[in-house]
Amino acid sequence: MSVTAALPRSRRGLGLALGGAAALWTAAYWLNGRLWDRVLHDWAGLAPEARVTETVHFFLYDSIKIALLLVGIVFVVTVLRSYMSVERTRALLGGRREGVGNVMAAGLGVVTPFCSCSAVPAFIGFVAAGVPIGVTMSFLIASPLVNEIAVGLLLSLFGWEIAAVYVGAGLGIAIVAGWVLGRLGAERWVEPFVFQTTLGGQVVDTTAGLRFDQRVQMGVEEVGTILRKIWPYLLVGIGVGALIHGWAPEDLFTTYAGPGNAFGVLVAVLVGIPLYSNAAGIMPLVEALHDKGLPMGTLLAFMMAVVALSLPELILLRRVLKLPLLAAFVAVVGTGIVAVGYLFNALLA
């Protein structure tokens, strides 16, 4: 058969291309770590200890480092995730009871490829398939909260312990918050048209039956899409991070959100909710603030508040959820994030 005869050859070509890309990536990452000291100090003649030098160094080094990390993380995650789909997740969750369902939904929220712009059709689809509202909410909370880009960046910048803490805390919040919302009788506050909608026709599994080269192609395209979408946030984040790194006085942030201030986590979460950015844009800020002595629990809470609770997504969800449920959603998730912040400040101190 022509298809099976063609496969090994394309596989080898694909393997070579992937191997070459990985080698290039590693070389670029290695070079970025060594290049800027030489460029700024030796070639441009800037004094190594000057504030301007440190600010410029942070900006150049971090821009390229985070861009490289993003390319690697987004590609690998997209290819891996292409083996899951919202449709398969819903089939797994259909008929689950609360409790076990919340745990499964939170876990699936992490591994299912999902864009928050699909939050509404997914919500309707889940409910129409008999998935309880609280379980559906666990999925919708976990999906942006335990963001794969955030996890990948934390892993590369702060080590696996912090990344594991972040994943565990995010899952915990999604499970508990979804369960609480279910207990509150959330059905009352769902727009009635949701219950009248029936799933028509055949349910389409979007990524089943793709060939491996098509999945690689998807990964490459996703890298382009993500970079195009987030580069402004990334530059703003790195710019602010670089300014903090070079110019902010040591005690500026520790006074308001440092280990000595009992309201530090609360302040960080309240500042984080209205900030609209994404995991990649917020990471250089977290890095700079960490250098300035802010505790990790406060920073994780800040990051979660930025990525999990965003106004655009709340406006989308308003189409299916009435205001009381939306308010309860923000309150329950916000409380969870604050609790996680205090817990980890106490544990990691």
Place this chain on the structure above:
Amino acid sequence: MIIKVLGPGCQNCKTLERVTREAVAELGVEATIEKVEDYPTIVGYGVMSTPALVVDEKVVLAGRVPRTAEVRELLASA
């Protein structure tokens, strides 16, 4: 041929519509392209990840933005 682009109006949906128009122009087929933004109707097709492409009432693609060449193949085989 009746083609429908399903999606609430996000960036991906606009991209899919543009790609579909390109594919139709390249194939030179007679087709009307409609946008469907109403959620109950979208879910009524069994679609949970937007954007999605429906050709003659059959869902041929959902949850991602394909390249023009892929849409051309989908339309040619529909």
